[in-house]
Amino acid sequence: MNAMVGEWVDVGAVEDVPLRGARTVATGHGNIAVFKAADGTLFALWDRCPHRGGPLSQGIIHGHAVTCPLHNWVISLATGNAEGADSGCVRKLPLKVEEGRICLDAHAVAAGPGA
């Protein structure tokens, strides 16, 4: 059950995502990864590394970046862009926190991860 609040969809409680960890949200378009950095900042990206589609939610989170578990690409959580020498981008989803609940932009969820 996910309560739709206007344009936002509630996907769970802030405390259910571990610090320096991630959880997934299953959708018809594949998984979304919700990350919580060491400083508590939350981010949402489609759970697909721009390199070979690796599940970014399973990577090690450091600063505001995640290292993909398959081939060690480092993806910025803030932008979805690959860092360093690699280039590529995964689509980011607008996220907001309301009364301890994590809400994702419903349109971005419905639009899917893109090509």
Place this chain on the structure above:
Amino acid sequence: MARKLVIIGNGMAPGRMLEHLLEAAPQDYQVTIFNAEPRVNYNRIMLSPVLSGEKTYEDIITHDDAWYQRHGITLHRGKRIVAIDRGRRKVEAEDGTQASYDRLVIATGSAPIVIPVPGHDLPGVLTYRDLDDVDRMLAAAQGGGHAVVIGGGLLGLEAAAGLAQRGMKVTVLHLMPTLMERQLDPAAGHLLREAVEARGIRVITKANTKAIVGSGKVEAVQLDDGTELAADIVVMAVGIRPSTALAKSAGLGINRGILVDDQLVTSDPAIQALGECVEHRGLCYGLVAPLYEMARIAALHLAGDATASYPGSVTSTKLKVTGIDLFSAGDFADARDREEIVLRDAARGVYRRLVLQENRIIGAVMYGDTADGPWFFDLLRRREDVAPLRETLIFGQSYAGGAPLDPMAAVAALPDDAEICGCNGICKSRIVGTIAEKKLASLDEVRAHTKASSSCGSCTGLVEKLLSLSLGDSYKPALLQPMCSCTDLGHDEVRRLIVAQELKSIQAVMQALEWKTSCGCAKCRPALNYYLIATWPGQYADDGQSRFINERVHANIQKDGTYSVVPRMWGGVTSAKELRALADVVDKFAIPTVKVTGGQRIDLLGVKKTDLPAVWADLGEAGLVSGHAYGKALRTVKTCVGSEWCRFGTQDSTGLGIRIEKFMWGSWTPAKVKMAVSGCPRNCAEATCKDVGVICVESGYEIHFAGAAGLDIKGTEILTRVRSEDEALELIVALVQLYREQGRYLERIYKWARRVGIDTIKAQVCDDSEKRKALFDRFVFSQKFAQADPWAERAKGRDAHEFAPLSELRFAEAAE
């Protein structure tokens, strides 16, 4: 004739407003103040020094009785206003006292939040807000006893420090994982926790208060994990809420606080409000600086200055506990596309972190040395472009200005008596002088002659810069491969320092060894996690978030995001029962591929992550446990059938393999460890290309090690030959333990052996029986904490969040 100004509340904001008003328009108003507290105006932010005994109430009075008299101000003490009649412009106090106004200022402040847990109304449960609270705490502290402070924020920690200084045994409960998490990053939170604990205050984080219990008065606090803490007083310091009841009953616009515009005027033009009770542009403030800014604007507005306007405040925080220097400003949580600059000085206990966005400082955290806090805060508030200062920005104001300095120039500019090596107390002139006098040319020579950089090594970079400065281009520093770009130290130095300085957490390592990032990276964190586990068995708490995914979820991730599951088959031996359980699991969970591995076991490939705990539960019922095929750990011990079946077998190779595997499973190692035991020199178990191998012969056992059959192919070296199984086991265990203590993370045994030399390994493991025994004992001790089947734990619900999605959204399909 002067107009009538009535002020409700006599806290710091209206006090400051009056000072500004008396300066701008001393004759304009006849002022009447109603104060619910029976006192004159005092400096509320100095309550903590009063509690700790460093100041008295008299010391913190801002305006004494004479001040009110001198300015002709009427102060009604202890009179709480209960009604505002806006139509007749009158206020009325509890006792019936009335006053009419032309202009009214509401400054009712805020009230502490009390968590409504059972027992919150017992005598002995206090808040920390005004002098009455302090008096109650002091009375309680007279008898010593136990205090529990709920809330590890600014106020809670100040209360805790004060009570501890007054002789109480204090425990701080904090809901979040780190203290002051709204103002500090985890690295500074860790330092703060250490400093707080060093004062004898117990800190429990992630503590959820379930109830306060006692008959007639508070006696204990219960947490939801069942912990019970004795308590003679409980102080709630979890936050404040603007006091808006009076404004609300008067029909003024309110939200979280009383709504005001940029002139601090409420929805009624004759009424202003300021301080902690207001909400301005969506924000409520609880710190003194914004209140003072509001006070100035409110006063100018009263004095008739229509241009005065309050734009809102950027806030900074300091903790007022003597001996703990801490500063934070700005908002880290909203940082996007940010960069960080981190400075750590372990010897002085300093941590500084600046968060930049588009060359502007948007956040600053400082611990230990906060002298530059106001300077950084000023740069932050003025949104100044710091690109020209960037190189030396983190060192603070004294390095700024003029041409930017390169790091070498910064070292050159250090005074002669600047201490370079904190461990040995060696200053710059001593090092430079010795280099010249003794014609030194290398780091090792400097270490030998001055002792600088010979202890903890964290000043090595500085010493090398001094060598470069003295010798010019002729000095070529030895190339040291740092662990990663977060540090200049190599793996060996980090390991050495973890032991020498007794560093027992990742945060402690990063601070003591001056990491250049606040949270490390995917290279150093797993390495540090391993070093800490290997060095401090039973003391270090494994950090799952610093492990690669395979070790975190105890299965191997595959290219499509599914996992593979490999149970242990001890020595490569299985049974009908185990095979039946495997077959059932494959059917039940529709596992697509079943494969025999090179290590004599069976791999189930393509298991969905959400199915893992259920798969493990079913396997566990048949006695199958984790094979650690995913770990930097003991993998397999391959065997041949040996003397039990084979006509050439010389010893029970299968039995020895199983014995080794049962003894050593679960241990973490720098890289994977694969073993094999062959029953005769025909070597059917291929023991001579393994990390550790045994070849059984008629007279006993030949122990091999340092083989490889992966990226590199290399035959093993012979360690030694022994007569009995017991001796073989002791040698192998001691060898692996030495590797666990010396190996660099991800360095296989053959590379470690090549680096340190086969002979030095033999000397410790074979020739020195005392050393061997000690290594063996350390391994056995660490196994006490390692041999728990991770699959069984997770089948029972541990880390359940790892295996279940946060949420499942199905509407995305419907929207197609």
